[in-house]
Amino acid sequence: MDHAQALLQGARRFDEESLVEVYDCYSAGLYRYALRLLGNEDLAEECVAETFQRLLLALKAGRGPQRAIKPYLFRVAHNWMTDFYRNKTPVEVALSAEVSDQGLGDPPGKLAASHESVRLRDALAQLTGEQRQVLVLRYLEEWDTDEIAEALAKSPGAVKALQHRALGSLRRLLKEE
């Protein structure tokens, strides 16, 4: 049994050491994923906390990930973010978002970079949930096609098709700007 499987089995048994390792292994990546899409640190923290809470509750109920933890966690986080946007008004979302500081020295450069990130994030927001997820996992989290297929519960071929369409839609949206 490989380490990931052993970890999953340990987590399902509610072994504390395994659960801690799961958290340490995946929380940073989840946070980064959430922050890129939400643009707000507090919301990203909330998303991560909620995702792991749901994992614990699912494991306790005998449910939760059956084959791999990582795709399950990212799926839960994706659903949380989709629900978050669906439940908030546009004003609440605008107020909660902040431009991510990209650590550039000069204010004009910082402003330009910020504008680009907002523009890209807004365009991503207009894609479907699955399109957005596949692009972010592929080009920002640098997952391979098989990993993404596991997270989306699709075949690798379907993921490639989805990725192709998503890129087309994204370019179109950015061009319309």
Add this chain to the structure above:
Amino acid sequence: MQSAAHDQEVENQALFEPLRPVRPRNPAKASQAREAFLIQARQLTAESSQVAAVSISPFTRLKECIETLMKPVQRRERAPVLTTLSTLIVIATLIFGGAGATAYAAGQSLPDETLYQMKLFGEDLRLRFTYQEQARLEVVLTYANRRMEEIANMLASGKAAPEPTLTRLQAHMEYALRLAAQMEGEAALQQVRLQLQHQLRLLEEWQNGYPEQAGLLLRLRERLTEQLRLCELGLEDPLQLQNQLRLRQQDGAGPNEAPPQGNEQAPSPGPKGPAPDPNGGSLGPGPNPEPGSGHGAGPGECNECEPPQDGTGTGPGPNPDPGGNGDGPGECNDCQPPQDGTGSVPGPNPDPGDSHPANLPAGETHHDAPIPEGSGPTTGGSFDPGK
């Protein structure tokens, strides 16, 4: 060719450059979050230990009781009599038993088992002989719990969640909502709301844990979410809820509701009258309607998507390029037909009356849907996603 593909990939990577840098996580917040996770894990572990020490479940107690009663018979008689007698006991228990232990015991029969139809029959009978509104509400909510348990058991056994059971669950909650709407005070609606919230949490867990069932579960989740919305509306404005329910009934909303018989108007709030007929009347059909037919979206068939031109499709199209495959119309793993009945293929048990967010493009589901226009993070600049 390889160079062109490589260049394209480099270009794609560059597209995402603005979002690549990410501010490092606040160490204090990260540490707090980790601590909170550990505390919660320990709490859940402690709860599990406590539950293990509690007495055996009501179902196990009843089963042992039946087995004890049957022992003298088993020595002399063979299976047919035993089966008949135990079946009669089950039916009698279902019809005349109360809530609690008996209800959960009956919940062990699953949709693909022989006794299941008897179980449903017993449920209908029991409701028919329950007159007081609060008691009817309790019974219907108990049945909804049973449906959830059945679905959970089916999923855990690696079986598909049966669509009639999902439909029945929705019918139970619709019935409970209508009952609660005509009862005085808020307590009934709050009870229904709590149950809907719990169901929605479970459904979300199942969607995540059983992605192959996600489509069916998602549709149910959407309908229960609508019922929850109505419930919350009723808590704020009971008259408004009455109007909405009346309109839903007229539109045929909810799963396979027969046209109301007799009084077509929803009951107005006022003094309680005789219990409505569970199989018709102003509250629509009883809680175990047969799944009917209708038109609307079904999964798997889609004329909305175009096959990619680069041979990365998932299945053969009508005229597949001998050099590769592509998605043809009608075969699609990527999109779900719209839920508002505008899909091109009739589905098995769709809900023709469901409203649908107007901005969902064809082929998108709840979690596939784009975030509503203007709701993405923005600095309030001139970006207009509607253009």
